[in-house]
Amino acid sequence: MSGGATRRPTSFDVAERAGVSQSTVSRALAGSPVIAEPTRNKVLKAAEELGYFVDERAARLRRGSTGTIAVVVICRPGESASTINPFAYALLGSVCVAASERGFETLVSFQANEERLFGHYQERGWADGLVVIGTTTNEPAWDYFRKLEAGGRKVVYWGSPFDELEWVRSDNHAAGRLAVEHLLASGYRNPCFLGALDTPQVQFTERWEGYAAAMRDAGLEPRLVATVNAATREEEGRRAAQRLVERSDGVDAVFAACDAMALGAMDAFAAADLAVPQDIGVIGFDDLLAGRFSRPPLTTIGPDPAQAGAALVEAVLGTEEGEARRRVPVHLITRGSTART
Amino acid sequence: MSGGATRRPTSFDVAERAGVSQSTVSRALAGSPVIAEPTRNKVLKAAEELGYFVDERAARLRRGSTGTIAVVVICRPGESASTINPFAYALLGSVCVAASERGFETLVSFQANEERLFGHYQERGWADGLVVIGTTTNEPAWDYFRKLEAGGRKVVYWGSPFDELEWVRSDNHAAGRLAVEHLLASGYRNPCFLGALDTPQVQFTERWEGYAAAMRDAGLEPRLVATVNAATREEEGRRAAQRLVERSDGVDAVFAACDAMALGAMDAFAAADLAVPQDIGVIGFDDLLAGRFSRPPLTTIGPDPAQAGAALVEAVLGTEEGEARRRVPVHLITRGSTART
DNA sequence: TCGGACAATGTGAGCGTTCACAAGTGAAAA
């Protein structure tokens, strides 16, 4: 409306208008009980008239607190904000909520370019801690994380491939077992695992291990249908499933490393006229919204994102060693894609 | 590893270690060309050894910049981070990316409780601007927004119900027309609109208006199947579709106000043994990932989230009036749910 | 030998707060 950009009012402006000292303004606005009621009212009125808000960056500087945790979501190269695994979003959201519940702000950035990613870690050095969601293969990451930790900051990784870092993960072992048990109980005889083991995604590897252990316990041979890198997880799942169909070696169920892959696989099965769940059972991991609306709806295993987010925040704010290294429990959500009966 | 929490190093610590003055450290780290190369190296080495990072909150305080834009995602009451409309996440992501490209940080919060929401606006007052994603019916919001704007901050709303606020929206009118044109071209004769008009979601209302105008242009009577409030959008869509099925008044296609509703509706149609797209066509809005994996895949209309995010950031950072009030173009994505032929 | 120009570094103020401490009230107790 008006012309020039007017300077933002400070507590001194409020003090002048209210006819008190600046520190009285500070106290009144901070809700200090020592301030007399009439004074407080004068101050509040003046502040409101001027449209004054406390400058948090100054307050925090003085107070010595940051009150902020940084969250970095690492995108895969070429991945945009809209093609990223939706589970990362759910996790991001619950991290923000959990942080907010503990009175912390969250500073969020999405990074695809690793060069810039590291630059950003530095800029964000002023946060109390850093939560990293996603995976990077970049080795120099170690050095950066070390530097950050030397600088008194804590870095917690969701599903880190680096053992030296603090991490929070799903109980992937349990997930693998749950998948096998459920598939066998549903009447499938030859469940295979669909995913990749040679990636920095340790979570995939752990799911495989859980799956393999459960298979052996049941007297069965674990089988891997390896995915190869593609533009999206769905595409990876689709291609791997196509190869599986061509092979046709008696596999009658698939435990996919993530829902996106499972959905891609279901797509491929439909194209090959294989009926899910009759001809082949499919179970995923993540509990994406998309899985609720696929035909058939996708049976899946997943952590509660709220629980996972809370665990991450606790880990990044907690001072106790060890306590931070946690496993988030997973749950089986049974839907149509494994309902053989 | 070590015991007590050591104080974070400051530029004075670096200066002492490097044997130079504090301001030389500042200059060296800021990349000032006036610093001699050997000095810069000494400083960089000392900084690295101490694990020093510039305290951005102090730097920005001194510099007078915030370099931050706040993003608030409003959840519907009872909605958790994982049940929120995924489009909001995609939008959030692209806002973060767009901001980062312009050198800004993003401070993100998810708010369900409106009381706290407003408290948070104040705390976040130190950002250069505020992007609000989601909808609130709360009238006092006006006052808060006014106060924020009086305080020199800019608030931009995604799909605001308040006309006095800056907003960025999809071109919902065009979306309504696109939907009708596509449905008629696909051989449907009686498309209805599924959604609610009495909500603060102006975007829904605008889509209805676009739909209604296109219907009249085609010589047809616009028809509304009203949704009523439920826990999730899917549930709202499901229930409205059930009523539509019971009515069976010749409607042969549905334009749902959002994908989540469309998916819920498809669920209800499947339960009622109505085949999509043969018996009834369905088209949504948002281009959710879930729509790509539904059976049949969902035809939808939507803005490019990246474009929308960029427009929001531009609006919140731009100084020009009017320029900020923008419409983001929408695109039709044709999939199975309207493939009658 | 000296002074001026230029390059590199040091000095000190101040960004807008909070907080420990000092100081000013007025009423109750001596």
Next chain:
DNA sequence: TTTTCACTTGTGAACGCTCACATTGTCCGA
């Protein structure tokens, strides 16, 4: 009246940084 004390408010020093300005050192031409 004087002392005491509770209750409020004012004063001034930080927080860690950047930037305008002052200072130092070095080289070169007169």
